[in-house]
Amino acid sequence: MNPSNRSWNADLYQQKHAFVFHFGVDVLKLLDPQPGERILDLGCGTGELTARIAERGAEVIGLDASLSMIAKARESFPHLSFQQGDARDFGTDQPFDALFSNATLHWINETEQPSVLAAVFNALKPGGRFVAELGGRGNVARILNALANALTELGKKQPVNLNFFPSVGEYTTTLETAGFSITLAQFFDRDTPLTDPETGLSDWITMFRGDLLTALSDQDRQTVLATVNNQLRPTNFRDGHWFADYKRLRFVAVKPLES
Template sequence: MTNDISPISSPTIDNKEQDDTWSSQKYVKNASFVPVLGAPVVKLLDPQAHERILDLGAGDGVLTIELEKKCKSVVAIDSSSDMIRAAAIIGCQDARVVDGHDLVDNALANGDFDAVFSNAALHWMKKDPVRVIQGVNKSLKTGGRFVAEMGGHMNVAEVRGGLHAALKKRGINNPEQYDPWFFPGVNTYKRMLEESGFRVDYIELIPRLTPLSTDVAGWIDTFGFMFMKPFENNEEEKKAIAQEVQNNLTFSQDEGVWHIMYVRLRFKATKIN
């Protein structure tokens, strides 16, 4: 097994074929605030010039490019081929399509990385969060660090609750099956990390009122698309649901700018075994 990871010039697909529901164009249009607000977690990571870093859930690679300026090399991975293509286009040196759930069995999980970084991505890995953490552990050197920020308990609660209510109103009694998010509290995620071989050095829930570059309906179109799966062939109904949720959040608008209350779970953990 090699101890070096050579950069590649175009994105590669390391996981099995899967539907890609993400749009990098919508992400740039409606979610440009995500990488901008990632500066505190980059500071917490404190990347060093000699380090190899894995960017888990790298999205369109905007923060990956910033990391590349500070360390020896970065491998950017994301489950979305559209996002990874966008990351390669902006110049990410090594961008790969890998689902975080599959990292534990991937060649990248070889104990070669000094750090694993993740911003605004882990809460999308709902199917098996512990398996994701185990993949991170296998990717790191002993003493390596896992630094991340994700949605935490009560994140976007008003929009999430509105989407659940809108689906129930339309006869879907179990909207949880279409809810793509995992927003844990401090105790839950700390326990997951510790049971997966990490020492938790810092973990905190951080409320953050977030101004949007779009309206709530646009935010739902970008991030809440999984709730629309029962209506995937009915564009009018999807628009009606998004508008209904927005109409019930009139107090979330101030001087023409819509806001959503984000709650971030930010942490730093060290691999001990």
């Protein structure tokens, strides 16, 4: 689901962040996998969407940089093919009819996006499609700002934003520069309910920005989480649930028949 220089807790992802792949089902409708097609799930995570693609009769391979994610995917779906690999430099001996990616591209920094898109372009057959969703401009801004404020209050350095959350214009330009033709580009707000009514926000931070917490003492970690929860309760907690302020960018891009 992201470059290999970050470690992931696959069990926490599967147990408390299943919304990531549940919402990805809508992106699968855009992919519309057909029987016999050869498809790559780029950043497959624990493999749930890879399995959905296979159910449609396609020949699918799941690719992820995280060993823990690949291990969990193989455990959950032993009949499917999963490989460890980096989105920035993967290759294939046999081109794909389509590439699919859900909630992965925003983990790759802006300067490396052209490398990813070049790898995708080269892996597709002429006429092949690239269907993906990633975080868009302003994604989880309230959470990240509150986290930065809480760390500042403790005298810690401002965190580096690991994500690339582009606008539609930015990313479609990058896709076109890579040689793709864009057939669909959408940007929309999607406040997303987090699984646990009490610890949902803290679980999200532990899963997706846990790198900032591991360097803290237990006491400072609890202080940061409590501060973020208190700051965001008026905006991100309602009807008994925590919500993440997601903004999503979804697109379909096609490799031209002549390229």
